[in-house]
Amino acid sequence: MELTLSDAIADYIEQRKKTKLEPLQKARDKLLENSDDPTQRSIATAQYNEAAAPIESAFNPENWLTDAAKRAKQISLATHAAKFTHSDAKASSMLVTDTHIGSCGYITTASLSNKAIDAVGNAAALDVAKLLKITVNNESLITQLQDKHIDALKAFTSDEALLSEWQGGFEKALGDEKLSGHTLTKQLYYPVNSDAMSEPHYHLLCPLFSSSLAHELHTQVTKTRFGEAKEIRDARKKGHFHPELAESFPATAVQNFGGSKPQNISQLNSERYGQSFLLNSAPPTYQAQSKPPLTSQSVLNREFNFKTSAFIREFKAFLAGLTAQDRNFKTRYKRDYVFVQPLIDCLFNHAVQIQSLTEHAGWSNNQNCQMKHQHALWLDVNNPNQSFQSEREKGDWLEVVAHDFSLWLLRKLENKQLYLLGDAEQKYFKKLCLHELKSFERHTQKLGEY
Secondary structure (H helix, E strand, O other): OOOOHHHHHHHHHHHHHHHHHHHHHHHHHHHHHOOOOHHHHHHHHHHHHHHHHHHHHHOOHHHHHHHHHHHHHHEEEEOEOHHHOOOOOOOOOEOOOOOOOOOOOOOOHHHOOOOOOEEEEOHHHHHHHHHHHOEEOOEEHHHHHHOOOOHHHHHHOOOHHHHHHHHHHHHHHHOOOOOOOOHHHOOOEEEOOOOOOOOOOEEEOOOOOEHHHHHHHHHHHHHOOOOHHHHHHHHHHHOOOOOOOOOOOOOOEEEEOOOOOHHHOOHHHHHOOOEEEEOOOOOOOOOOOOOOOOOOOOOOOHHHHHHHHHHHHHHHHHHHOOOHHHOOHHHHHHHHHHHHHHHHHHHHHHHHHHHOOHHHOOHHHOOOOOOOHHHHHHHOOOOOOHHHHHHHHHOOHHHHHHHHHHHHHHHHOOOOOOOOOOHHHHHHHHHHHHHHHHHHHHOOOOOOOO
8 A cells, every 4th residue: 555645644753652652661671571570560561651641642643743733833944044154143044945947057956856845943843844844755744735735634633623723833834924134144135226216126146055955965975975886986996897887076075064063053954964065166277288389489488487487586686685795706606506507497497398399390380480590499309391400400599599598687687776787797697508508409309319
């Protein structure tokens, strides 16, 4: 025989009664096991019957439903609960049961076909919420109350007045009679109409926290981490086949609500042990794709300037702090090996990245290439053009690259208020760069040497 909603409600009340009677039954059974005295056994049974009588009466379906209907006003069924924003928020929670999957491309509470209904209010009355949420064949007391009837409760009484009392009591759990907001919900409304004569309209930028959506996310994430999903992950780690698809939610965070008493926030929050998962919303990380510098006029381009900015800043600070007493070998050594040499190394590292673009070999032959020819001879080392390689082997471009580097460095270090750099420094920087550049070129793999 198919289970009906009335049967499920009766089973729920019976289970709650058994939970209340269980401690009394254990105490009675313990006395009966430890005594063979008929008098003692009779007393134990009588004590149990006396203590169990008010519980049996209270959990008579008609009595319990009457009491539950009176207590229903202490809770509010909701999909959006105010206390998730702030535990002291006195705003009304909202129950949204409509389902609408639009084409906006966003997942919202309305997108859920089966919403988990939450309950907020007096934690002692959450048993009433569980009663209202019992669902059989997609029907519950909540849906019946919204349709203005409680046919499932007719199995427990034939008194129409009592049924009307139950219906009126349970309807109070569907939402507050008077809706109200509160500053602690931190809702932000943005005006959207510019006509001062018309009724104001607003966009709600900060809506109430959707416990139903959070519960669905918690369910889906948990499902991918336990049960059969664990077997799928273990098979994947071991390199074994598994017929099911491996699903995962990487880089999730956990937000806790309610501290040690999650039931003070809501019923579903208590079922989640106060946890709510947050999906990773960090912006994507991009790995720069190396491309030939077709639009750059020099190897000393914007990218190189960015890479050397910290070195230049430290070099300028060093020069600004020099005094007449610093004209010695120690200072010159520090200048060459602590500041100039790292800049030259940075230049070579930058060049290697461009020379390594073997899949773009010959990029300097492109008619849109703006690179200075001598710099292109250095960087497009794998150019298959024979005349290009012949010109490259002559090495005349070495002087030009070193000269351009020295001029670039002199321009970057310029500070006429604190020190002056001139032709002597430029020639020295060129000398250092040219010496290192010749050594670098001797160790560079040429076309056909791979």
